[in-house]
Amino acid sequence: MSSRDMSRTPACKAAEDALARIVTGEADAREREDFCAHLAVCPRCNGALSGVLVLTREVRGALAATAARFPEAPPLALPPRTREQAARHPGMRTLTDFVLLLVLGVGLFLLIALAFFSFRTSVRAYDAVRTFRAVNATIALTHLCDRVRARAPEAALQAMASRARLDALRVLGPDALTDPWGAPYVIAPAGDRLAVHSTGPDRADAGGAGDDITPRSTAPSLCTSRQTPSHRPRR
Amino acid sequence: MEEHPETAHNPERPAVEESARGGIPPSPAGIPNDGHESALVADAIAGGRDAFQHLYRKYFRLISVVIFQRISAAADVEDLAQETFLHAWRGLPQLRDPARFVPWLLRIARRVVTDWRRAAARRRDDDRRLADAPADGGAPDGRIAAAEEQARMLAALRRIPDPYRIVLTMRFLEDLTPSQIALRLGEPDGTIRNRIFRALQKLERVLRAEKDWRR
Numbered sequence: 001m002s003s004r005d006m007s008r009t010p011a012c013k014a015a016e017d018a019l020a021r022i023v024t025g026e027a028d029a030r031e032r033e034d035f036c037a038h039l040a041v042c043p044r045c046n047g048a049l050s051g052v053l054v055l056t057r058e059v060r061g062a063l064a065a066t067a068a069r070f071p072e073a074p075p076l077a078l079p080p081r082t083r084e085q086a087a088r089h090p091g092m093r094t095l096t097d098f099v100l101l102l103v104l105g106v107g108l109f110l111l112i113a114l115a116f117f118s119f120r121t122s123v124r125a126y127d128a129v130r131t132f133r134a135v136n137a138t139i140a141l142t143h144l145c146d147r148v149r150a151r152a153p154e155a156a157l158q159a160m161a162s163r164a165r166l167d168a169l170r171v172l173g174p175d176a177l178t179d180p181w182g183a184p185y186v187i188a189p190a191g192d193r194l195a196v197h198s199t200g201p202d203r204a205d206a207g208g209a210g211d212d213i214t215p216r217s218t219a220p221s222l223c224t225s226r227q228t229p230s231h232r233p234r235r
Numbered sequence: 236m237e238e239h240p241e242t243a244h245n246p247e248r249p250a251v252e253e254s255a256r257g258g259i260p261p262s263p264a265g266i267p268n269d270g271h272e273s274a275l276v277a278d279a280i281a282g283g284r285d286a287f288q289h290l291y292r293k294y295f296r297l298i299s300v301v302i303f304q305r306i307s308a309a310a311d312v313e314d315l316a317q318e319t320f321l322h323a324w325r326g327l328p329q330l331r332d333p334a335r336f337v338p339w340l341l342r343i344a345r346r347v348v349t350d351w352r353r354a355a356a357r358r359r360d361d362d363r364r365l366a367d368a369p370a371d372g373g374a375p376d377g378r379i380a381a382a383e384e385q386a387r388m389l390a391a392l393r394r395i396p397d398p399y400r401i402v403l404t405m406r407f408l409e410d411l412t413p414s415q416i417a418l419r420l421g422e423p424d425g426t427i428r429n430r431i432f433r434a435l436q437k438l439e440r441v442l443r444a445e446k447d448w449r450r
Contacts, residue, residue, distance in 0.1 A: 023435070024428055025412045055439060056407065061381075062388035063408040066300050069309055073295035076317055078284055078324050 011038055015045050023056055127201070130180035132219040134198040137176070139215045141185055144168055145194035157189040164194060179213075272419075276333035279324075287327070291320050294337070298344050300404055304393055305348045308355075315351055319344045337419040341401060391441040399434035406431055 018035040021027035027035070039046045145164040152160070164187060168176040177184055179198040186205055187196050200211035208214050278286035299316040303309060322343050330339055392400055405416045413428040420427065 020432070024431060025406065025410060052435065055435060055442075058384065058388050059392070059403060059435075059438065060407040062385040062392065063300060063404060065382075065385045066303055066389060067296050067408055069303070070296055070299035070313060070316070073292045074313060074317070076288065076291050076320055078287065079321070081282065081325065081328070 008044070009042075012042060012045050015039065015042070015049060019049050019052060023052065128219070130201075131213060131217070134179050134200075134213040135215065135217050135219045137179065137185065138196045138198060138213060138217075140172060141168055141176070141187065141196040142194075142215050144171070145187065145196060149193060157192075157194060161187045161189070161194055272336070273333040276327075276330070276336045280327045280330060280333065287320075287324055290336070294340060295320070297404065297409060298340065300408055301341065301401060302344055302348055304389070304400055304404070305345075306351065311351065315347050316344075319347045322347065332421075334418075335421050338421055345397070387442070387445070391438055391445065394441045395434060395437045399430060399437055402427055402430045403434045403438070 015035055015038045018027055018031050018038075022032060022035060039050060141164070144167050145160065148160050148164045148167060152163075155163075165177060179185055179200075181199070181201055181203055183199045183203045185196055185198055187194055189195075195208065196215065197208045198213040199205045200213050202211055204210075206212050272290075275283075275286045275290055279290060295316055298319055299312050302315050302319070303312045306312070306315070319340065323340055326343070330336065392403070395403075401420075402416055405411050405419070406413075411419070413431060414424050417424045417427045
């Protein structure tokens, strides 16, 4: 039915509300009489609303016919409850709840522990990769410094360092002079040559000692469980 | 609610007469209230046989009809209903909330029917048996049309989802109001009220689709 229907009067609206209450069984006798009286004089509502009543009557009839097949409950012999069934209430239930909570708690703990160890392993692996990159970079920069020194052995070491930096930027790229922790590589005179090192994770220059990374530093292994066995040819 | 095609306005036979004869359900006055049901269930949980027998007699018809709506073999319905109550009797100590007895019982009935279907699928004569089922309890000649109409409605009821079918059964078989159904199923009044109307709409759609298909 359309809300724009011009023939719809307040009585029609009341009839629709009454129908809803009749369907749910909440209408009183007066409401039902008013509804019937309205349907008798209003062809529009008679056509639109009576279908619902017919449908509910048919549902009622079909359910009543179904229920008529099962007129009354036959006698039911109840077996004695076993001790186990009876004991489930309430003690067994409490025990079941406790075991369930315990299993859930242990599961949650294992999950958190697994997440923690995974995170720690990831952090360690990332640090190892950064150290490895720093060692390789210091080796490359040392090699560049040696080449600069070989080209102009008479130049001052500070000038050589500047030249080596420029070569590094040109050959290795714009990030060549910054270590994985964001600090610049240190290129400083050491005796009659240039030495290169990274200030390491703490970014504090210890002159190549402490956590500083030099070309001779050992990059940590990413495979901590076991070493790769050396290959021995069969005799 | 849309108008049912079969019940369109006919000036020669006003629908209001039909309504006056039987379309409008009786007043809900006199419906037993559920005040003591939780106490009965609690008594049955504690092992009270009389309390459980009372619940059995009270809900046997509802459970039988709900089971019949899910299977076609009327001969097995009574056994399955009894089996449902026997399961309920054994499992009652596990029921935590006595107020949830009816939805719990309906879940048991659904499980019993599922088990029965699995067992029936294994039986060789299952197909023949199911095919013969509609002839079960055949109507006398004079009532064939009414029986066909009821069979058509029953088939339509079987095609709407369980929650809708159950509220319609509780409303139109047990004559319960939405509040009483809500109390038994442990759901809000408004939900049940809406579900009744939506169930009727779904039923009407199924009936209309079936009628269109037959044309």
